[in-house]
Amino acid sequence: MMSLSIEDRLKKSAAEFEEYFEKYFSYCDEDLKRVTDAMRYSAMSGGKRIRPFIVLEICEMLGGKSEAAMPLACALECVHTYSLIHDDLPCMDNDDFRRGRPTCHKVYGEEFALLAGDALLTYAFEIIADAKMLDERAKLEAVKLLAASAGILGMVGGQTIDLESEGNQISLEKLLKLHSLKTGALIRCAAGLGALAAGADDVARRDVDKYAEKTGLAFQIADDILDVTADEKELGKPVGSDAQNKKVTFMTFMSLEEAKEYAASLADEAKKYIGKYDKDEIMCSLADYIVSRRK
Numbered sequence: 001m002m003s004l005s006i007e008d009r010l011k012k013s014a015a016e017f018e019e020y021f022e023k024y025f026s027y028c029d030e031d032l033k034r035v036t037d038a039m040r041y042s043a044m045s046g047g048k049r050i051r052p053f054i055v056l057e058i059c060e061m062l063g064g065k066s067e068a069a070m071p072l073a074c075a076l077e078c079v080h081t082y083s084l085i086h087d088d089l090p091c092m093d094n095d096d097f098r099r100g101r102p103t104c105h106k107v108y109g110e111e112f113a114l115l116a117g118d119a120l121l122t123y124a125f126e127i128i129a130d131a132k133m134l135d136e137r138a139k140l141e142a143v144k145l146l147a148a149s150a151g152i153l154g155m156v157g158g159q160t161i162d163l164e165s166e167g168n169q170i171s172l173e174k175l176l177k178l179h180s181l182k183t184g185a186l187i188r189c190a191a192g193l194g195a196l197a198a199g200a201d202d203v204a205r206r207d208v209d210k211y212a213e214k215t216g217l218a219f220q221i222a223d224d225i226l227d228v229t230a231d232e233k234e235l236g237k238p239v240g241s242d243a244q245n246k247k248v249t250f251m252t253f254m255s256l257e258e259a260k261e262y263a264a265s266l267a268d269e270a271k272k273y274i275g276k277y278d279k280d281e282i283m284c285s286l287a288d289y290i291v292s293r294r295k
Helices: 006-025 030-043 050-061 066-088 104-108 110-129 136-150 155-165 172-182 184-198 202-229 256-274 281-292
Strands: none
Touching (some): 030 066, 030 104, 050 066, 050 184, 066 110, 110 136, 202 256
16 A cells, blocks of 8 residues: 555656756756746746656556666656647647746747747757666657657547647547547556556557556646646646637537546546556556545
């Protein structure tokens, strides 16, 4: 049994992760200061750090060492942070706040926010290349997985469908595709990177991929629920933005209670895929936390 609640464990893991992650942002070139400050501002803005948590905990669940997984967690978080910076830009979602403070472009300007996102994306692959506890084959596989998950058949593909769907009524099938790419791809990538760092076999990789697929969809449904039920101060960003941007969400197709039940059923499905592993309690608790969180 876990000695800490999942919320406490997430906080502890986030603090440990950020201590390691911060080392990647110790730039001292004055000519690059505006962009490097923007990179650090967004990268070290806090948050739940769920994706790094999944990388590290999946690795440990499958018998690996967190030291091997940590650089992969950092690389993934660089990509996630870049996506948030770009999502917040006026040409995308046009958000002024994230995690309770002004978005990157509000502090550093649109041009430097754009460059900071670009720099974080490319930095991710440098971090993987420098990972000391992974052999060359593992590094190559990690690069391929992260690139595919972030690219046109992953997160960028989901963002494309999302932008083209604004103001249009899309089917539930297309909405599921949108979120399997936009949100789900990086969550599945997190599980895959954790399994890779652990040297897991194909069966274990498939199990954690299915876990992450179900959990990722539950995560997005919970986000849609929060957008209509959460308090802006508690959430740390504007609520109701989906309706304001004329976006189709899961709330378009189902009631609040139906959405909650669907998310809970997905979490239950996710847990079945990892129940065979000795240290599954943390990941099972995470699946439950994702659908019950308030921010």
